[in-house]
Amino acid sequence: MTDGQATADFLIRGSVSRSGPELILATKPFAVDSTARSWWYVLSTTALLAAAVAGTLLAPHGLLKLGASVLSGLLLLRLFVLYHDQQHHAILPKSKVAEGFMWVFGILSLSPSSIWRASHNHHHNHNSKIKGSHIGSFPIMTREHFEKARKSARWLYLFMRHPLTILLGYLTIFMHGMCLRPFAMKPRQHWDCLIAVVLHAVIAGCLIRFAGWQAWVLTQIIPHFIASAIGSYLFYAQHNFPSVTFYDKSGWTYDRAALDSCSYLKMGPLMAWFSANIGYHHIHHLNARVPFYRLPEVLEAIPELRNPKVTTLSPLDIYRCLRLKVWDVQQQKMVALDGTNG
Structure with missing residues (x-):
């Protein structure tokens, strides 16, 4: 850090610390997409994913196939975050080609655009x-609401937050939560959810029929x-961690939700x-239009963040996050059912 930057940071911290609309406005210069850069990230990640998927089918050794399968999962995660950014219009906001490409990816990743945008924007x-x-x-x-709730409501609540539910997110969160349930509730609005499930089943059937069970497990399941x-x-974990803060309507503001609850x-x-x-994630929630590749720049440039x-x-941190269950109003923190948060 240069002396000039340090001085500027000191003046900002020592005089007026930005918050609210002013802080959000400070992130606006970074909410600018570079079309070439975004396409490079999308296409290079897609090419790597395609190569890894091919490796699950064509690699000459079982361990290489397994390695390609694990790599496919990690690249699928990366491409999903790029999809997430495009759905926020943070990258490629005016490209109809990108919109069509990501619509197809949403289907293939069991996160169709109709339900993703509706639920994620909410x-x-x-x-x-x-x-x-x-x-x-x-x-x-x-805690008070949990203790007064019916047994069935408490069971469902704990099930939805259970570590196994998170671990099995493929079935619980994506297949059921992002596809089957939305289509069952609003079939006309979420018809793409049905397409996602049907196509997923067709791909599974084709893999089993033409390449065998092992190829299905390595290429799709893992x-x-x-x-x-x-x-x-x-x-x-980005919204359930020991120091998280939750608000009732009177205390909620957009910037506080980003900085105190992410x-x-x-x-x-x-x-x-x-x-x-x-x-x-705190920066992403402060301004979802900032492209993922510029988020580190924002952290470096804005002292308040x-x-x-x-x-x-x-x-240890994973354990601390997963054991949190209810919001204790008196302590103003998320706690485990035994009342602790550490």
Whole structure:
């Protein structure tokens, strides 16, 4: 950091610390897409994914096939985050080709555009609200509400937040939550969800029929399992961590929801690449139009964003996040059912 930058940071911190609309406005210069750069990331990731999928079928040794399968899952995760960015219009916002490409990818990844945009936009507009934040996100109950709820409601709530539900996100969150349930509830609005399920089954049938069960497991099951499990956990941990804050309607503001209720999930360079910088989640929620490749620039340029609430992918931090169950109004923190949050 240069002396001039340090001085500027000191003046900002020592005089007026930006918040609210002013802080959001400070991120606007970074919410600019580079068409060539975005297409490079989309096409290069797609090419790598295609090569990895081919490796699950054509590699000469079983271990190489398995390695290609795991790599396919990680690349599927990266392409999903790029899809997420395009759905926010952060990258390639005016490209009809990109829109069509990502529509197809949403079908193939069991996250059709109709339900993704509806649920995810709701999530951004209601993030951290005690009431109304369950659509497009993991549900939140206060301790008092949980204790007064019927046994069946408590069971469903704990099931939806259970580590196994997150681990099996391929079936629970994507196949059921993003495809089967939306289509069953609103078939006309979410007809693309049915297409996703049918096409997924057709691909499975073709793989089994023409390449065998092993090819089906390596090419479809393992990659989707890996991408869905990691993606489900990342989404969970970015909004369910020990220092998270939830609000009732009177205390909620968009910027507070971003900074107090979204984590900065620190990762190593490799995992940051595979997750396309989704760990900078507090910045993403502050301005969803910032392309994923510019999120680190925002963190570096805006001093007010450099002290976020942090979690990591260490086993201890994962344990601390997963054990949180209810919002304790008196303590103003998420706690386990035994009342602790550590």
